[in-house]
Amino acid sequence: MRLSTTTAAVLAAVASNGLLGPAAVLAANLTFTVPPHPALLPGGASSLPGSTHATLHARGPPHAAPLRRDGTFVFVDVAPGSYLLSVHGRDHVFENLRVDVEEAVDYDSGNAKKTEKVRAWQTFRGNEWANRGEKRGETSGKEAGQMMAEVRVLGRKEYYQERSGFSPLSFLKNPMILMGVFSLALIVGMPYLMDNMDEETKAEFEEMQKNSPLGQNPATQLQNFDLASFLAGKKDEQPQQSTQSGGSGSKKRG
Template identity: 30%
Template sequence: MFLQNVFTSYIFLVLGLFHVCHAQHITTSLEGRLAFPNKTPFNITTKITLNSGEYTTYSRKDGSFIIYDVPPGVHQLDIDSKAYHFGQIKIQLLEESMDSPKCLEYAYPGAPKRVVKYPLVIYAKGTYEYFETKKGVSIFGMLKNPMVLMMLFSVGMMVIMPKLMEGMDPEEKARMKQQMEAQKDPTQMFSQMFGELTGSSEDQTAAGTTRRERREQRRVKNQ
């Protein structure tokens, strides 16, 4: 009886070890292809990793790739491309269906999952831009420059002011010219503004007018 129990235990132990060894040797190969949405040939070699580098392979020039000896379980597939952005793929391999795994794609971290078919066809979501593209000459961009706006305003005033001065009185013209000359000299402009506030500018203008009249009278007498 004792020998029978030992023999039975030995058989169960052997069967258990056989089952464990058999389970450990159940593997499969994962196949897929990298592609562009517009069906442009991929024409680049890209590193592909499974489970953060536990399995590593490289794609062929046509974008196809194979990862060998993958055991059952849930695996994470990443495409390490420096030029293009690909989504992350989570693959579930069951012992009962090693040839038809369940695959979910996440376009970016936190994005909603999307069921994808197997064999995998992983499309590039976009390209990486490491340098800012040089902008060309833009008229609207130049108009945003304060210096350009000031220049346009000055040119506009030079064109418009003579037409506005045609219908003015001589006194208004003289006053306008005086203001324009004062703008060239900041100290004179501020003194004129201060004089307008205190009321002394009118006296100065009147005094200036009488002097001119006196000069004209002297010229007439000399003639």
């Protein structure tokens, strides 16, 4: 099917003015690299497994990019918007980036031309979207619509919990051990405390021991000890009742 000269001219004018749709014209190409880390990733992206991939999340369906042989993630024809970049790896944890693809007008060529301005910042999950971290990349004037940024590794994923060895500090932090050490120190140090007391304080302490429910017949008192009555300040009235009953019996006998 042949087009007429007028139809071809109209289509050429529409294409030159960018009226074929903003999605076909305004689209950015994004490239992300993983730099090597001396401790976590010494071999760089080449040592990552083949299942490693990156995703760009927005309101619509996410964009996905696999790990290429050169160790990069390439997203093609990304429409303007604000995206969250996440790198999913089997063995490592990577930082998240906020990627903004915005429409811009380029006046350097003499004619106003719509281009894409792309910027990337470090971001953090759980924080506000406006909370931006360190800038990771930005498009230059010569390469409008194309950006290359770095995605840094943060740590390794641990799937197994290592068995902790013996630690004297953790042994001493045990509550039962602390109670035993305190009781032993109290038993050993009490005689020295009593020897260093003055006579008046020592007499008061002995008087308190005599008035204590455990001071008289400790074996039976310990079995029948009432903690609530002791804390309330109540005294045992059984001895008085026994003396009264004994006295009344003697009178009857007489």
